[in-house]
């Protein structure tokens with residue numbers, strides 16, 4: 001118990017130290033209450049032996065008056081003490097909440113990958129209230145009770161040492177259950193909190209993925225998972241409560257045995273004449289106060305144990321190194337004047353697997369620079385390094401002449417805007433979301449930004465226009481409108497430096513083009529860094545870096561890179577030849593179809609016929625095109641979107657083996673034979689696919705047996 005108390009005390013002391021005077025008066029109030037309690041017990045001896053038995057009215061009145069005045073004073077001091085305790089308690093909680101929040105702001109993105117939402121929210125909603133319970137109220141009970149135990153024991157010995165020995169042994173026996181059950185109580189508390197934390201994480205996930213859960217009819221399996229967790233929660237709850245009740249009840253049982261022994265032995269002493277009745281009653285009263293003090297200690301023990309476990313969980317976060325903390329002496333930067341430079345930068349999410357390797361590049365101030373590459377090449381990682389979500393493991397990122405780590409980012413990024421792939425929106429009105437980066441923008445400026453991204457009309461159609469409340473990450477808005485609002489709020493910020501990470505990649509080509517030109521127009525002459533896997537989207541950039549496996553393999557303007565006929569040129573060509581209409585229908589030029597290995601042997605007439613057969617399929621984010629093991633009869637070409645290919649490993653766990661995007665194709669073997677699909681194909685963004693069935697293709701191939709044989713041969717060779 002002592003170690004629990006010390007740990008809690010040590011953890012909350014820095015907060016209490018800020019209110020030393022209040023703490024002093026609070027302790028004085030506690031001491032007063034304690035003194036009055038023993039004064040009341042002792043007064044019994046004098047009331048009986050010196051006032052009632054000898055019928056001395058003066059002593060009787062003096063004692064009664066002292067008890068009355070003391071009682072009134074005790075009441076006033078008690079109320080004052082309660083007020084001070086509430087204030088001190090809230091001071092501790094305020095400090096803890098503030099420090100915990102501040103800490104989450106100073107931790108790098110590594111922290112957010114390791115901890116889930118429920119883990120952090122749980123620190124605020126479960127652990128801080130547990131510390132609140134264990135805090136001053138329990139601690140003050142503990143202080144008073146501990147002092148009371150010491151003072152009471154000394155007083156007992158002034159009456160009768162033999163009776164006092166029985167009392168001391170009895171008091172010691174009352175601590176026994178606590179000693180025996182303490183470890184188990186700790187263990188159950190820890191397990192209980194872990195289950196609650198896991199449960200809230202899963203609930204959080206289920207709320208976010210409810211569309212996928214319903215789409216895949218996963219309700220039953222989710223319900224089973226939910227019920228399994230509830231059963232574990234229930235079982236642990238019973239164990240935890242039962243052990244807590246034992247911690248409280250067992251000492252009371254011991255106390256009643258000790259009480260009976262004291263009355264028995266004490267009564268015998270009065271028969272013997274070695275003790276007066278007044279002394280026995282006073283002894284019993286003092287022992288009663290002492291016993292109740294020990295019971296109080298036992299009663300607060302479970303709260304203190306819970307508090308200690310929670311305090312440890314809070315400290316676990318508070319003690320994490322603040323790897324993204326800004327140095328107080330950091331250089332104040334008045335903005336970027338010359339350039340941003342990467343100097344031989346290496347970075348990986350784990351030390352062993354670098355994602356950016358020895359990269360050097362320059363982004364001149366006021367220019368529009370694009371980072372282009374296939375999915376997974378490291379574009380988003382580069383942007384996150386630039387925003388200092390992470391620090392490089394080797395090399396330096398410089399803003400003008402300063403290392404990014406030595407620059408006061410709050411100053412530098414005052415006029416920075418960012419648009420991520422996911423249009424994150426806050427639970428607030430449309431207007432509040434638009435004004436988030438620039439709360440002082442006027443109504444005209446706000447509407448102009450919405451107009452620039454063609455969102456104004458759509459916003460007016462909402463039930464309350466700009467005052468419509470955005471619910472649950474924008475669930476009540478279309479994907480298009482969510483994207484446009486997130487872009488408009490960046491436009492409103494009048495940025496000197498703007499990061500665009502695959503902006504509007506999930507929109508139709510026309511919307512994407514119009515949004516991009518609105519963005520570029522608004523940022524003319526300012527620094528824009530845009531990541532995209534579509535060369536067409538960023539072909540107007542002043543400088544394009546083509547990235548492959550975390551390294552720059554080509555750089556230059558669009559015209560220069562096309563002339564190189566390298567990786568950029570290849571990616572550009574792969575994405576050409578597709579047409580998407582406003583209503584979502586896709587088509588592909590026969591010439592482009594011929595570039596796919598499967599169709600390369602076919603003549604133009606056949607390719608024309610095939611391209612007429614191709615059907616458009618829309619696959620929503622998170623949905624599967626097919627699952628591993630299914631028998632297929634279709635091949636697919638991605639006209640637009642991003643898909644993940646994953647295979648089950650030997651342990652039956654799905655592992656991502658590739659990411660496919662615009663211009664890629666898959667499943668061609670199904671056009672010629674019944675073969676089980678060898679992977680899962682899942683949409684990472686909303687995708688538009690072109691599909692061709694075996695039933696459509698085979699009659700066409702039957703007209704040319706030689707070509708059909710070549711197709712079979714080439715497929716078998718490649719598969």
Ligand SMILES: Nc1ncnc2c1ncn2[C@@H]1O[C@H](COP(=O)(O)OP(=O)(O)OP(=O)(O)O)[C@@H](O)[C@H]1O
Nearest residue numbers: 113349355373374375376377378379380381382533
């Ligand atoms: N938080 C993370 N933890 C671990 N690995 C990550 C994390 N984020 C990205 N990666 C991995 O780092 C590599 C580069 O990812 P990054 O997102 O930077 O690529 P990208 O070119 O932007 O691709 P995309 O357009 O698909 O996002 C990939 O292999 C990816 O799986």
